[in-house]
Amino acid sequence: MVFWMALALLTWSESSDALKVGEWPLFRGEPSLRGVAPGTVPAQLELLWTYESGGAITSSPVVSEGKVYFGSDDMAVHAVDAQTGKGLWKFETDDIIEAPALVRDGMLFIGSSDFFFYSLDAGTGELRWKHETEDKILGGANWVTLSDGSPRLVVGSYDSKLYCFDPKTGEKHWEYATRNYINGTPAVSGEEVVFGGCDAILHVVSVRDGTSKRQVELGEACHVAGSVAWIDDEVYFGHYGNEFLCFDMKANQRKWSHVHPRHPFFSSPSIGQDRVVFGGRDKKLHCVDRKTGETLWEVPTKRKVDGSPVICGDKVVFGSADGRLFVVTLADGKQEWTYDLGKGIYASPAVAAGRVYVGGSDGLLYCFGDAAKQEGT
Numbered sequence: 001m002v003f004w005m006a007l008a009l010l011t012w013s014e015s016s017d018a019l020k021v022g023e024w025p026l027f028r029g030e031p032s033l034r035g036v037a038p039g040t041v042p043a044q045l046e047l048l049w050t051y052e053s054g055g056a057i058t059s060s061p062v063v064s065e066g067k068v069y070f071g072s073d074d075m076a077v078h079a080v081d082a083q084t085g086k087g088l089w090k091f092e093t094d095d096i097i098e099a100p101a102l103v104r105d106g107m108l109f110i111g112s113s114d115f116f117f118y119s120l121d122a123g124t125g126e127l128r129w130k131h132e133t134e135d136k137i138l139g140g141a142n143w144v145t146l147s148d149g150s151p152r153l154v155v156g157s158y159d160s161k162l163y164c165f166d167p168k169t170g171e172k173h174w175e176y177a178t179r180n181y182i183n184g185t186p187a188v189s190g191e192e193v194v195f196g197g198c199d200a201i202l203h204v205v206s207v208r209d210g211t212s213k214r215q216v217e218l219g220e221a222c223h224v225a226g227s228v229a230w231i232d233d234e235v236y237f238g239h240y241g242n243e244f245l246c247f248d249m250k251a252n253q254r255k256w257s258h259v260h261p262r263h264p265f266f267s268s269p270s271i272g273q274d275r276v277v278f279g280g281r282d283k284k285l286h287c288v289d290r291k292t293g294e295t296l297w298e299v300p301t302k303r304k305v306d307g308s309p310v311i312c313g314d315k316v317v318f319g320s321a322d323g324r325l326f327v328v329t330l331a332d333g334k335q336e337w338t339y340d341l342g343k344g345i346y347a348s349p350a351v352a353a354g355r356v357y358v359g360g361s362d363g364l365l366y367c368f369g370d371a372a373k374q375e376g377t
Contacts, residue, residue, distance in 0.1 A: 019038055021039050021352075021353060023064055023352060024062055025062050026100065026101070026102040027060055027100040027140035027185045027268075027348070031188035032189065032230050033230065033268065034231060034271045035229065035271060035309065035311065036270060037312040038312075040314075040354060041355075042354060043336040044336070044337050045327065045337055045368035045369060046368060048355070048369050048371065049085030050085065051080050051364065053070075053363050055096065057071075057073070057361070057363060059071035060100040060308075061349075061358070062101050062103055064122065065122075067088065068082045068357050068365065068367075070347075071096075071100075072363070074096075075095055075096055075114075076093065077097060077101065078365075082355070094114035095113035097110065097112045099137050102140055102141040102142065102153075104143055105167075106121065107119055107122055107128065108120040108121070110141075111138070111140075113136035113138070115133050115136060115137070115159075116131065117130065117133060117137055129169065133163065134157070139156050139184045140185035141154065141185070142186050142187070144207045151168070152164055152165070152167070152207050153165040156183070156185075156186060160178045160182065162175065162182060162195065164176075174209065176210045176212070180199035181198040183197075184196065184227035184228065184268070185227040185268075186228075187227065187228050189230045191208055193205050195228055196239065197223075200219060200223050200239070200241075202215070202218060202237075202247065203215055214252075218239060219241055222243070226238060226267055227268040228268075229268065229271050237268070237269070238264065238269075238280075239264065240266075242261065242262065242264050243265070244258040244280075244288075246290075255293075256292055257293060260282055263281040265281065266304075267308050268348070272290070276288050276289075277309045277330075278308070279305025279306060279309060283302060283305065284301065285299040285305055285316070296333075301321075301324065305319075305320050307345055307349070310348070313330075315330060315336070318349065319345030319346075319347070321346060323341045323343050323360070324345070325356070339368065341360045341362060341364075343361040344361045356369065
């Protein structure tokens, strides 16, 4: 128990956006959406607990200060003790919740299909403020700290707008209009955010004033439904034009492209030091060389892989719509462990302190880890 509490104290701090061990406080872990968890994960996991939400879980869980947070088709946000799986609180909305949460500074932020974006007290679930958009919200929010220290929240909606709020008061600073739905979570670099939309455009927007800094036309039918990872001067993402690509922001051109003849890419990527891992609707997990896009290995599954993988140490954790959760080696994709939930996995896993948390379409949140580190052992 002391070990677990020590890990929980290593939080995503105000002074640094670096991801700390034991934390996974937003979709893909940290603001650049890299999808890499610190620490290690056991090659052979054991089921430690499950929590029944009452509805299918498409919302990817997040972890902060010893709690797991997620939305469910039961129309509620749930908070669960990360150690025991005991339910702590739930907050009800008026529609299903597919969006992932963002937790920071004792506050939780999440969108619902009821058109509202909510701010809750992360400890109690009490409503702090809410803002109504003009359509459902499926993507997660991201946090930006401006150069003067001012915090900002950015989140997209199916009303084709990106919104910027003051996280403490809910004041709307600006909205940025696109031509179609915004489905993913915006990635952050400095005072700019990047995201792709169903308008087949890669957008770069200033968080300070909501002005467009760049728009990259991707081509007809190249709708971006997933989230973009932004590392240094490069962004990585897939789209419905059957292509996963790396775009060089500095050179303003595609660096490389991984094209499938028939199937699109919905999954958001995980960016390692020298390789990129992402799921495909061709029923495979793909790993390519980060510099060239050359295929290094593939892991076949029985259904599409829309959830996003997580790199943790020398392992990759991911789920498939065939209902199986996998741990494979980052080096060569060799399967080390699998668990069949019995129902499809569409949410992305969260990995924190060597534990894996994932929601299933059976309505259960699952926690896997090393049983020897359970409380009292």
